[in-house]
Amino acid sequence: MCQESFIFRSPKLTRMKVPFDSRGIKDCICAQCPVQVRSACSREKEKSSKGVELPKPQDTPRLYCSSGKAACSDLDLKQMCICGACPVWHRHKLAGAKPTLHFCRDGAAR
Numbered sequence: 001m002c003q004e005s006f007i008f009r010s011p012k013l014t015r016m017k018v019p020f021d022s023r024g025i026k027d028c029i030c031a032q033c034p035v036q037v038r039s040a041c042s043r044e045k046e047k048s049s050k051g052v053e054l055p056k057p058q059d060t061p062r063l064y065c066s067s068g069k070a071a072c073s074d075l076d077l078k079q080m081c082i083c084g085a086c087p088v089w090h091r092h093k094l095a096g097a098k099p100t101l102h103f104c105r106d107g108a109a110r
C-alpha cells in the first residue's frame, strides 16, 4: 500500500483539515520561515527530503498545518509565523481554523 493511500484511509488522518499530500508539500513555505531558518534539524530534514514527492511527516520541515507539531526541538518559536503568505493556508481557508498560525508549535489546523 502506498503512503498516500494509507494516509487517506487512516481514521485519524481523514479528519485532518489539510491533507498531507504532495501538492501541499510543494506549495508550503514553512522551510523559509524565520521560526526555523536557523534550525540545524530543520535544514537537515529539508536537505534530505529534497526531491522526495511525499516524505513522511517527521522527515520534512513542511506542512505542519496538516501534520502538527514539529519533530525538531531547535526552532525559534518566538519568531513570526509566515503562514499567512502561504498558498496552502489560503487554499484551505486557515484564517478560520484553530490554531490559525504557528502550527509547528501549536499543532495541526482543525
Ligand code: SF4
Pocket: 029, 030, 031, 033, 034, 035, 036, 064, 065, 080, 081, 082, 083, 101, 102, 103, 104, 105
Ligand atoms: S507553521 Fe508557521 S511558524 Fe511554523 S514553520 Fe510554518 S510558517 Fe513558520
